[in-house]
Amino acid sequence: MLVFLGFVLGAVIGSFLNVVVYRLPKGESVVHPPSRCPACGHRLGALDMVPILSWLASRGRCRYCGAPVSARYPLVEALTGGLFALAAWLHPVPDAGLVLVWAFTALLIALSFIDIDHYVLPDGLTYGGLALGLAAAALWAFPVAxxxxxxxxxxxxxxxxxxxxxxxxxxxxxxxxxxxxxxxxxxxxxxxxxxxxxxxxxxxxxxxxxxxxxxxxxxxxxxxxxxxxxxxxxxxxxxxxxxxxxxxxxxxxxxxxxxxxxxxxxxxxxxxxxxxxxxxxxxxxxxxxxxxxxxxxxxxxWLGFGPFLVALMVAVFAGAVLGLLFRRRKLPFGPYLALGGWIALWWGASWVQAYLAYLGLS
Ligand SMILES: [Zn+2]
Incomplete structure (x- = not known):
C-alpha cells in the first residue's frame, strides 16, 4: 500500500520536477504561470497533466496542435514514481524519515536532469539540499547524526x-x-x-x-x-x-x-x-x-563521509561504464554523483562497515 502510494506521489512530484528542470535554469518561477504547450502556447488543462497517462493517451503529441511531446516527460515521472516506491519499500514506515528520503530523491532527480541539459547544478538546489540535510540531521538525527x-x-x-x-x-x-x-x-x-x-x-x-x-x-x-x-x-x-x-x-x-x-x-x-x-x-x-x-x-x-566515498566510487564506476556506452556525447558528472548518492543512502554505511571489517579495522 505504502509502495503504491509512493509511486503515485512520485509520479505527481515527477511532473512538477519536469517544470523545475525546464524553468529553474531560465530563472523563471516554477509555480507561475500555469503550464502551456511550448509549440502552440495552449494552456494545459488538468486532463493534459496526469503523470505518464496523459502522454500515453495522446501518444506523445500535444492534444491541441499535434506537436510531439518529448518522451522524457513521462520518463522523469516514471523514474520519480519508481524511486519513491522503491524508497517506501526499503523504508516501510510512513514517518518523517520517508518524507526526507523522498525530498532527497526529488532534489537529485531535478539536479541530474538540469545538469544533463545545461551543465549546471543550480545553487538553490545544491545549497537547499545541503541545508535540508543538515536540518534533518539536527532535528531527527536522520539519515545520519x-x-x-x-x-x-x-x-x-x-x-x-x-x-x-x-x-x-x-x-x-x-x-x-x-x-x-x-x-x-x-x-x-x-x-x-x-x-x-x-x-x-x-x-x-x-x-x-x-x-x-x-x-x-x-x-x-x-x-x-x-x-x-x-x-x-x-x-x-x-x-x-x-x-x-x-x-x-x-x-x-x-x-x-x-x-x-x-x-x-x-x-x-x-x-x-x-x-x-x-x-x-x-x-x-x-x-x-x-x-x-x-x-x-x-x-x-545526507550520507556522512564514509558513505559519501561509496557514492563517489559508484559515480566514478558508473561514469566509466556509461561513458563507454554513450561515447557520442560528453555527459556531466552530476548525474553520476546523484546516482551514487542515492545508492549510498541505502547501502553506503553497510558497505563501509563490511570494508572496514575486511581490513580488520572494526
Ligand atoms: Zn500544442
Whole structure:
C-alpha cells in the first residue's frame, strides 16, 4: 500500500520536477504561470497533466496542435514514481524519515536532469539540499547524526575541491588558476595547506585572513596552486612519518574539513553575488565543475563521509561504464554523483562497515 502510494506521489512530484528542470535554469518561477504547450502556447488543462497517462493517451503529441511531446516527460515521472516506491519499500514506515528520503530523491532527480541539459547544478538546489540535510540531521538525527552530517558536508566538498585542484594543476602543467576576488579556489587550497600542518581551524583562519587582505588591497593576492597544494600534501606526508603532534588521519581530516568549509562558504558568496564577466568562464581547463563540489557537500550532509566515498566510487564506476556506452556525447558528472548518492543512502554505511571489517579495522 505504502509502495503504491509512493509511486503515485512520485509520479505527481515527477511532473512538477519536469517544470523545475525546464524553468529553474531560465530563472523563471516554477509555480507561475500555469503550464502551456511550448509549440502552440495552449494552456494545459488538468486532463493534459496526469503523470505518464496523459502522454500515453495522446501518444506523445500535444492534444491541441499535434506537436510531439518529448518522451522524457513521462520518463522523469516514471523514474520519480519508481524511486519513491522503491524508497517506501526499503523504508516501510510512513514517518518523517520517508518524507526526507523522498525530498532527497526529488532534489537529485531535478539536479541530474538540469545538469544533463545545461551543465549546471543550480545553487538553490545544491545549497537547499545541503541545508535540508543538515536540518534533518539536527532535528531527527536522520539519515545520519549531526556530527557526521556537518563533517560529511565539509569533508566531501573539500575532497572534490582538492581533487579538482590537483587535476587542474596537472592539466595546466603547474600553472595557477585565475585568482578570485575577494575569494577564489586559491583560498580553498591555502586553507588545506595550513590545516594539514596545524589543524582545520587554522586553515579556515588563514583563508579568512587572505580574503581580508584581498579586500584591503582591493586586488587578488596570488597564492600559487602548486605551492599551496604541495604544502598540503607535504603536511600529510610528514604527519604520516609521526614527526608531528598531528597524526596522518587528523592531518588529512583537517585539510578536507578546512578546504570544504572555505569552498562552501566561498561558493555561497558567489551564489549570492554573481560574477560580472560570465564570458571568460571557459578560458581555463576545469577538470571538475564547482557545482560538483557543492553537490558533494550536499551528499556529504545526507550520507556522512564514509558513505559519501561509496557514492563517489559508484559515480566514478558508473561514469566509466556509461561513458563507454554513450561515447557520442560528453555527459556531466552530476548525474553520476546523484546516482551514487542515492545508492549510498541505502547501502553506503553497510558497505563501509563490511570494508572496514575486511581490513580488520572494526
Ligand atoms: Zn500544442
Amino acid at each position: 549531526w556530527g557526521e552530517a556537518w563533517r560529511g558536508a565539509l569533508a566531501a566538498a573539500g575532497l572534490l575541491a582538492l581533487i579538482g585542484g590537483f587535476a587542474n594543476l596537472v592539466l595546466r602543467r603547474g600553472a595557477s588558476g585565475r585568482p578570485g576576488f575577494p575569494v577564489g579556489l586559491e583560498h580553498v587550497f591555502l586553507a588545506a595547506a595550513v590545516a594539514a600542518w596545524f589543524g582545520w581551524g587554522w586553515g579556515v583562519g588563514a583563508a579568512a585572513l587572505a580574503v581580508t587582505i584581498n579586500l584591503l588591497l582591493r586586488r587578488p593576492l596570488p597564492w600559487p596552486d602548486a605551492l599551496t597544494l604541495g604544502a598540503a600534501v607535504l603536511g600529510v606526508v610528514v604527519a604520516s612519518y609521526g614527526m608531528r603532534p598531528l597524526g596522518v588521519v587528523e592531518s588529512l581530516w583537517a585539510a578536507l574539513l578546512a578546504a570544504g568549509a572555505v569552498a562552501l562558504a566561498g561558493g555561497l558568496y558567489w551564489a549570492l553575488v554573481p560574477e560580472e564577466d560570465e564570458d571568460d568562464e571557459d578560458d581555463e581547463p576545469v577538470a571538475m565543475g564547482f557545482g560538483d563540489v557543492k553537490l558533494a557537500g550536499m551528499l556529504g550532509a
